[in-house]
Amino acid sequence: MRKYRYMRWIRDYKPQPEQQRLYRQALAITLAGNILLASTKALVAYLTGSVAIYSDAANSISDVVYSLMMVFGLWFAQRPPDLSHPQGHSRFEPLVGLFVTASMAYAGFEAARASIERFLAGGLAVRPDLPTFVLLFSAAVKVWMFFLIRNLAKRLASPTLATTAVDHLSDVLTSVAAFVGVLLSSLLHPLADPIAGMAVALWIFRAVLRAARENLGFLTGAGADEELRHKLVEVAESVPGVLRVHHLMSEYTGPQLVVDLHVNVNGQMTLNEAHQIADEVIERLEALPEVDRAYVHVEPEDHD
Known part of the structure; x- marks a missing residue:
């Protein structure tokens, strides 16, 4: 191989x-x-x-x-x-x-x-x-x-x-x-x-x-209910440097969720700074008992 x-x-x-x-x-x-x-x-x-x-x-x-x-x-x-x-x-x-x-x-x-x-x-x-x-x-x-x-x-x-x-x-x-x-x-x-x-x-x-x-x-891949979706967004937006969450997808792969979200940050920051923010968002989301793992995409503030 x-x-x-x-x-x-x-x-x-x-x-x-x-x-x-x-x-x-x-x-x-x-x-x-x-x-x-x-x-x-x-x-x-x-x-x-x-x-x-x-x-x-x-x-x-x-x-x-x-x-x-x-x-x-x-x-x-x-x-x-x-x-x-x-x-x-x-x-x-x-x-x-x-x-x-x-x-x-x-x-x-x-x-x-x-x-x-x-x-x-x-x-x-x-x-x-x-x-x-x-x-x-x-x-x-x-x-x-x-x-x-x-x-x-x-x-x-x-x-x-x-x-x-x-x-x-x-x-x-x-x-x-x-x-x-x-x-x-x-x-x-x-x-x-x-x-x-x-x-x-x-x-x-x-x-x-x-x-x-x-x-x-x-x-069958059901997603999080409305209350949990709002909770996921609040946790992500509580990370310093995150301006907003503009995309969120969640799916049960067993009894816990896989979360995929896009966050807007200052487009002028360095790649290392943006990467640190993404890691912090992932860490906070995966600390939730409902979440198995999270994937975060970082995008500039004017991107929708």
């Missing part, structure tokens, strides 16, 4: 051991918690025959599947750039997110199917003793997981972990719905159990739509 002096084939990469440690912590919490809840709910659903518990167990089993896929996806997404992926592997994170969305959709379908069958059969009164304890335990565990993962998502600026935290919070609501169904099936009417199961399914489908929309945006 020909040698091109001074040409870079692969983007610069700096390992971040603290970031990797936090990701491992988040994955361990998510995987361990979901396995515990899925196995507990599946056993109770088998022993009691509650379709609401069954629906909630299906949701927890899908959570285990996406937890395993997250382990692989986030591990691969953090691999350093190489010749096959010179800009890095960050797009694998939202790609795995779509597979996670598919597993959630299947759980919603399974929950809805079981609930409809039980509703057409006239329902079943479920004793509220063991199911009640399991659902309250599940809600408590998910609240704990929600706060832990949300904190890690903020520290890492990870949309995948932020979505996972929201999923944990949704699971709290589905467990509450299942709890109400179990309780009312015994106190009010047997059909309350499958009705609660359908409520669980609807919560799952709602989470599916939100996750699909977000991950498709990351994969």
Whole structure:
């Protein structure tokens, strides 16, 4: 292969051991918690025959599947750039997110199917003793997981972990719905159990739509929203020597943005001075948690 002096084939990469440690912590919490809840709910659903518990167990089993896929996806997404992926592997994170969305959709379908069958059969009164304890335990565990993962998502600026935290919070609501169904099936009417199961399914489908929309945006090159665009311009124009920003392009290449902007500076300054300004703009933009990397073009003040 020909040698091109001074040409870079692969983007610069700096390992971040603290970031990797936090990701491992988040994955361990998510995987361990979901396995515990899925196995507990599946056993109770088998022993009691509650379709609401069954629906909630299906949701927890899908959570285990996406937890395993997250382990692989986030591990691969953090691999350093190489010749096959010179800009890095960050797009694998939202790609795995779509597979996670598919597993959630299947759980919603399974929950809805079981609930409809039980509703057409006239329902079943479920004793509220063991199911009640399991659902309250599940809600408590998910609240704990929600706060832990949300904190890690903020520290890492990870949309995948932020979505996972929201999923944990949704699971709290589905467990509450299942709890109400179990309780009312015994106190009010047997059909309350499958009705609660359908409520669980609807919560799952709602989470599916939100996750699909977000991950498709990351994969298809969606840009920053208006608020973030204004923030990027403000950061660039805060650099001494920058007169204004007259061009801005942003694109998600994974969960973070690539930013390309043109800034106007005094056309009489030296090339070294203009280069220093560009470096300062890049440094400040890349310090933002939403930005992966930035490219800055310097142009004279009268150029549009």
